[in-house]
Amino acid sequence: MRKIFLLLTAAAFLTSCGGGQKANKNAEQPTGVVKIDGSSTVYPISEAVAEEFREHQPDVNVTVGESGTGGGFKKFSRNEIDISDASRPITAEEIDACTQAGVSFIELPIAFDGLAVVVSKQNTFIDHLTVAELKKLWEPAAQGTIKTWDQIRPSFPKEPVKLYGAGTASGTYDYFTEAICGKKGASRGDYTASEDDNVLVKGVSQDKGGLAYFGLAYYEQNQDKLKLIPIDGGSGPVAPSQETVGNGTYQPLSRPIFIYINGKSIERKEVAEFAKFYTEKAGTLAKEIGYVPLNDDEYKLIQERLAKKVTGTVFVKGKSTVGTKMSDLLKIEEGK
Structure with a gap:
């Protein structure tokens, strides 16, 4: 009996020590x-x-x-x-x-991120856009005046323009308006705005005359339903990608x-x-x-x-x- 008692006492002591070590280890963890x-x-x-x-x-x-x-x-x-x-x-x-x-x-x-300009897969007439065309589309003066795509480029069809973009609380809104329209916050207000890019993805993907901008990752995750539009910043149309954002050739929408x-x-x-x-x-x-x-x-x-x-x-x-x-x-x- 004495041997059993000693063994149980020793086991309890070791268990106690082990528990103490575990407690100390946990105490060290944030x-x-x-x-x-x-x-x-x-x-x-x-x-x-x-x-x-x-x-x-x-x-x-x-x-x-x-x-x-x-x-x-x-x-x-x-x-x-x-x-x-x-x-x-x-x-x-x-x-x-x-x-x-x-x-x-x-x-x-x-x-680094490249802002992706996208349209629906249903859109077959836009193959690229210039910065000047984007400005004409998004600047404050466009509100109530630029209503159809042929007003942006005569070769485009007379289809209604529907825009989707970041809300005014978004840093993407600030960057896009400064880069495209020349002044932070300078944007037409008659567009579907959201701080949730998934809302924008859903909206533009279902709208033949729609166009949206948001972070490149959201395009990457939704390539099956979106068409990426190359942007001409003065040196020819360039689409955002790991390479073009990384080497600085996708301008001015890299940040x-x-x-x-x-x-x-x-x-x-x-x-x-x-x-x-x-x-x-x-x-x-x-x-x-x-x-x-x-x-x-x-x-x-x-x-x-x-x-x-x-x-x-x-x-x-x-x-x-x-x-x-x-x-x-x-x-x-x-x-x-």
Whole structure:
């Protein structure tokens, strides 16, 4: 009996030690919630990163929303989220809102995107469009006046024009209007607008006279029902692709996309671990989804920026991302 008692006591002691080690190990793992919201363009990358992160850190609950870049920055400036997805740089007004609320931020470019201009598979008459034609189609003066396609090009049929595009809270809206119409926010208002790109995909795919613009990844995921339109920026028609966005030949609709991390949130272990994981996985996942990864040197610079917790933006004081090429991004981030 004494031997059995000693064996049971020893087993209990070992079990207790093992349990203690397990508890300590769990104590080392991050727990908590990481809240992300913002751009519908960046959403697929953030959601993909979140899914992989959950496999590595199941005790961390990562939530990803898509209220648009502007909507995300509003939540960000109110300290409601930890990370804001953005398809354009933060604006001076948004920085002021953050400053007033005591919110600092780390700005991290994560990939490049080409805005895809698309029509329905039913459309057989558009094979390309020039930037000038896109401007004529979308500029404010077109509202109520440009109603049929033959007004854009005489060879086009007299079919009704139906447009689909990003909502005004979207960074895609800001970028497209600046790149095509020459001024941020300069757009006709009589179009179907949504911050949810899936709504735009569904609408234009079923409309013979429709045309839409949104992130390249959404075209990649819906090629079976959409027709991609090459854009002539002055050097001949070019369609967006991994190659043309990466080498800068798809202009002026190529742009960097970002995540912004709350300066206080990054002090929490779960946010710090997720942000580090994000910069390590962004390139691979961006390419899988349909966006264009940065190069290795740029990701190293971004990882250093995160590790040093460098706050602020390099795009204020009139800097624009329109026409920014992949090769320019490293110089921009170094402030050169």
